[in-house]
Amino acid sequence: PAQAERQQPSQVVAANAGRAQEALRVLEEFGRAGDPLLAAEAAAIRYALYDLEVDLMRACGAAAGRRELLLRCHLYLITSPSPRLLETVAAALEAGVRLVQYRAKQADDLERWQEARALRQLCSSHGALFIVNDRVDLALAVEADGVHLGQGDLPPAEARRLLGPDRLIGRSTQRIEQLRQAVADGCDYVGVGPINATPTKPGREPVGLAYVREAAAESPIPFFAIGGLDAGAVAPVVAAGGRRVAVVRAIIEASDPHAASRELLAALQEEA
Structure with missing residues (x-):
């Protein structure tokens, strides 16, 4: 049902950016125990994804982008x-x-x-x-x-x-x-x-x-x-x-x- 409610590009971007960021966070946390390189790479990609999300949100509309980010x-x-x-x-x-x-x-x-x-x-x-x-x-x-x-x-x-x-x-x-x-x-x-x-x-x-x-x-x-x-x-x-x-x-x-x-x-x- 939540997917059906996402009618705007900004809503789709926010939802999927969130999924990707959470997946990267999981990799980062698992990597800390036995693979520091994986943890560092996952963290670096996650931070880069924040910047990409902002750019995409701004492309979808400045006001919508700011308010979508605020909600998160x-x-x-x-x-x-x-x-x-x-x-x-x-x-x-x-x-x-x-x-x-x-x-x-x-x-x-x-x-x-x-x-x-x-x-x-x-x-x-x-x-x-x-x-x-x-x-x-x-x-x-x-x-x-x-x-x-x-x-x-x-x-x-x-x-x-x-x-x-x-x-x-x-x-x-x-x-x-x-x-x-x-x-x-x-x-x-x-x-x-x-x-x-x-x-x-x-x-x-x-x-x-x-x-x-x-x-x-x-x-x-x-x-x-x-x-x-x-x-x-x-x-x-x-x-x-x-x-x-x-x-x-x-x-x-x-x-x-x-x-x-x-x-x-x-x-x-x-x-x-």
Whole structure:
């Protein structure tokens, strides 16, 4: 039945790219035990396939391509200032992260533009979506895939007018009424949280897993649980109905961001 529902080229590409990537992942994991060369070749081909998928998706249509890729993203990396920012994001991308948001509240515009441009190029080389926090102008300047808006930022309708129909718009939400409004405003995804207290959002009261359950029951668009989450916190989120998580410190502050990313991805895959 699922095959009959795929009426668009982009849907066929996404489904079969996913099959090929999973097959290569199996070869990679089996190869680690007794054939390191096979494991390395499978990994290299899998990463190259991500780039091919992006090219094919863009050929099928930019908007459709971005939204198809978004649906397949279960781990969302949000950056915070770090002297090892590019190195850390590169390690996460190499581990399989395919959705990155650039968030820098305190930097000046020139520094933001330089970092965002470098990260955009890095994400493009790995076939990952690149989102800019708050700043529609910066997103346009570096040709980002979209923008993420807080409740106090530009209204989504105005952001859509500036960005056009092809780019993604995300929205932070803390309760179900805000999620409903984000859907009505035409947002492509929402953040749900903070699930736990986090220094990233000082003074923000955590919403716990109850809101995750509400979002799982009602949201017609992808939602990412966020707030003090790491690999050990994935299981309760999934049990509450969440299939996607967003993290900051769990990867940005990890001593080994590649391993931390792989652990998070494995936890999400295992629980799903």
